[in-house]
Amino acid sequence: MKPEEFLQEEFANVERALHETLRYDYGPEETLVYYRECENRLNEIKKQIARIAPSEIWAQLNELASLSVWISLIERSRLGEFSWPFAALIRDIAKPLLTERIYRGKIVVEPIIHVVAEGEGYQIVYEVVPPPSTNHRFAIVAFPRPLKHHVLLHAIFGHEIGHTAQHTNDAGDLIGRTVADELTVTGHLSAAAQINTWLNDPAAPKEIKNDLAQYLADNGVPYVFPEIYLEKWVEELVCDLFGLLLFGPGFVAAHQVLLRPTHRTPYEFDLLEPTHPPYAVRHKMLVRALRLLNWDKPVTRTDQGNVHQAELTALNFILDDPYIAWASFFENAQLSGALQGLRNVLRLYGNFEYRQPAPKNLADLIDRLTRRLPPIGADIDENGTPTFSGMSPVHSLFAGWVYWLGKDHLVGTNALSFLETNKLCDQALLQDRGILVGKAE
Amino acid sequence: MEEGLMPIMASQGRSDARGTAQLLAGMALDCIANPAVARERQVALNNVYRLLESYRVNRYFGSELRSQGYQNEAQRLALKRPVERHVKEVRDALEYARKVAFGDASKDDALQRLETVLRLVTYPDANEGQVSDEDQQRATQFFRALGDHLRVGLEAE
Numbered sequence: 303m304k305p306e307e308f309l310q311e312e313f314a315n316v317e318r319a320l321h322e323t324l325r326y327d328y329g330p331e332e333t334l335v336y337y338r339e340c341e342n343r344l345n346e347i348k349k350q351i352a353r354i355a356p357s358e359i360w361a362q363l364n365e366l367a368s369l370s371v372w373i374s375l376i377e378r379s380r381l382g383e384f385s386w387p388f389a390a391l392i393r394d395i396a397k398p399l400l401t402e403r404i405y406r407g408k409i410v411v412e413p414i415i416h417v418v419a420e421g422e423g424y425q426i427v428y429e430v431v432p433p434p435s436t437n438h439r440f441a442i443v444a445f446p447r448p449l450k451h452h453v454l455l456h457a458i459f460g461h462e463i464g465h466t467a468q469h470t471n472d473a474g475d476l477i478g479r480t481v482a483d484e485l486t487v488t489g490h491l492s493a494a495a496q497i498n499t500w501l502n503d504p505a506a507p508k509e510i511k512n513d514l515a516q517y518l519a520d521n522g523v524p525y526v527f528p529e530i531y532l533e534k535w536v537e538e539l540v541c542d543l544f545g546l547l548l549f550g551p552g553f554v555a556a557h558q559v560l561l562r563p564t565h566r567t568p569y570e571f572d573l574l575e576p577t578h579p580p581y582a583v584r585h586k587m588l589v590r591a592l593r594l595l596n597w598d599k600p601v602t603r604t605d606q607g608n609v610h611q612a613e614l615t616a617l618n619f620i621l622d623d624p625y626i627a628w629a630s631f632f633e634n635a636q637l638s639g640a641l642q643g644l645r646n647v648l649r650l651y652g653n654f655e656y657r658q659p660a661p662k663n664l665a666d667l668i669d670r671l672t673r674r675l676p677p678i679g680a681d682i683d684e685n686g687t688p689t690f691s692g693m694s695p696v697h698s699l700f701a702g703w704v705y706w707l708g709k710d711h712l713v714g715t716n717a718l719s720f721l722e723t724n725k726l727c728d729q730a731l732l733q734d735r736g737i738l739v740g741k742a743e
Numbered sequence: 744m745e746e747g748l749m750p751i752m753a754s755q756g757r758s759d760a761r762g763t764a765q766l767l768a769g770m771a772l773d774c775i776a777n778p779a780v781a782r783e784r785q786v787a788l789n790n791v792y793r794l795l796e797s798y799r800v801n802r803y804f805g806s807e808l809r810s811q812g813y814q815n816e817a818q819r820l821a822l823k824r825p826v827e828r829h830v831k832e833v834r835d836a837l838e839y840a841r842k843v844a845f846g847d848a849s850k851d852d853a854l855q856r857l858e859t860v861l862r863l864v865t866y867p868d869a870n871e872g873q874v875s876d877e878d879q880q881r882a883t884q885f886f887r888a889l890g891d892h893l894r895v896g897l898e899a900e
Contacts, residue, residue, distance in 0.1 A: 342786075346786050346787065349783065349784075350766070350770075350787070353773075355769070357894070358762075358765060358766055358769060360762060361759075361761075361762030361763065361765050361766045362762075362766065364758070364759050364762040364763070365762070365763065365766070367758070368758060402793070404789050404792055404793065405792065405858070405862050405866075408862070408866065409789065411789075429827075430760070430797070430804070430807075430827050430830060431760040431763050431764065431794060431797070431827055431830060431833065432763075432790050432793055432794075433763050433766070433790070434763070434766050434767055434770060434786070434787035434790050435786060435787070436786070436790055436793075437786055437789075468803060469801065469803055469804075470801075471793065471796040471797055471800055471801060474800070474801050474803075475800035475801065478800070478801070478802045478803075482802060530806070533802065533803060533806050534806070537803060
């Protein structure tokens with residue numbers, strides 16, 4: 303079989319795989335668009351193959367390989383293995399941010415956001431260099447399978463959406479110019495040499511001093527921070543701010559609960575592959591940002607009794623920052639500038655910026671949880687018609703955190719478990735989405 | 744890829760941005776030389792634009808880490824698409840082609856001229872006139888240099 307014949311064979315194989323997916327039952331949303339995108343890509347590839355040069359056969363096989371992965375993902379959407387109302391929330395946020403304006407708006411193309419459950423952690427995979435046959439880019443949102451109901455932790459997707467948005471040509475360009483540039487104009491992230499100075503600062507914690515000494519002993523030369531990772535640190539910190547502005551204090555709670563235990567010490571980082579800044583740097587930045595945004599004060603009033611006490615306890619946990627001043631990266635003005643830049647981006651692409659709930663609304667949501675009901679901001683009147691309070695589902699998540707962290711003030715020994723709290727919040731998102739869909743119809 | 748772990752078939756998922764860029768450069772060259780075929784290649788040409796824009800405006804384009812291309816056993820079986828590899832080499836090839844075709848012109852200026860050529864070839868508009876000979880020549884030079892640089896890099900491996 304000649305290479306060009308094999309290419310034809312592979313094309314037929316991928317085409318057959320796509321058609322066979324029609325035998326399966328899939329989710330109610332997006333599947334048709336997804337299928338059509340695969341079908342259109344195949345049609346484009348067919349045109350390309352008709353003119354292919356022998357030297358390009360390998361690259362064309364490469365494109366077919368990519369398409370075959372996308373097709374296999376249709377079959378594995380696995381509805382029921384993740385919180386689909388949360389997935390719908392991610393779609394709402396991500397779609398405008400990832401929509402492309404080709405030739406500055408002559409053609410507007412929405413992404414296809416496909417959701418799967420995975421064995422790994424929270425991730426969004428985006429097509430950075432789309433193959434020639436691409437019309438809509440794919441963005442695959444991967445929920446961790448074991449955390450099916452843990453919507454309080456899913457706030458960490460705010461960070462992942464930040465990664466994807468930064469890699470787009472539209473929102474990414476703006477974030478680069480108004481947020482990342484602000485964080486790198488001065489200070490530790492302005493150059494790799496500045497990171498080296500910071501690492502060798504006499505005020506550095508003993509963990510860092512020990513790691514640097516060990517590196518010197520092993521290699522005979524002092525450690526030098528690899529320049530290529532500087533942008534990675536910038537990207538990660540921008541993502542953390544992204545999550546904060548999308549999900550508010552609940553993001554910092556999820557960040558803390560998920561990330562803190564995965565670090566041996568809060569100051570450590572992988573010297574050879576420093577993909578992420580030390581946890582202490584990230585947490586310290588988030589706590590400072592919370593204060594700059596004025597989100598460090600309780601929403602509820604002192605006359606709201608137990609609920610107020612519960613919120614204070616939750617905020618104490620979220621704002622707890624036991625790390626040394628060395629881990630502080632930015633001046634207040636610099637961080638404020640970056641936050642303002644990011645707020646402008648979020649306002650430009652949608653109305654997703656976190657806003658604090660009204661005191662009574664937050665108290666009502668928490669009260670529902672204490673009565674083991676989903677914390678939803680909608681009441682049903684005598685006719686069975688829901689009256690929607692206009693609260694964001696993100697407020698249900700914050701109420702979940704306040705309940706969980708401050709439950710000692712709210713209930714006795716009969717408190718909900720963390721899983722039960724999450725399940726009720728997941729149900730609230732489901733009901734909220736149901737009302738939204740019902741109203742749209 | 745680690746020795747002994749080379750996929751046997753395409754369906755096992757390679758993701759090499761250099762191949763994609765090579766195909767895109769070849770298609771752009773064809774369409775600039777023969778605009779009559781551009782209409783049926785609009786989809787592909789839009790992706791040439793996307794690639795150029797990523798190179799022009801995205802600070803993270805091509806900053807993927809070598810280690811991101813490698814996956815452990817569990818990750819190889821995972822459902823997600825493998826991380827695109829060799830985007831950095833594509834960025835280097837774009838940088839090289841820009842110097843060849845546009846010399847010391849600024850990146851923004853060079854890319855905007857290229858994108859104008861692409862737009863007029865893909866979506867001809869009588870009100871906007873035609874591509875100038877000079878811009879057409881530079882665009883041809885650019886995409887030829889891009890394809891050549893990628894090919895030479897691949898052959899040297």
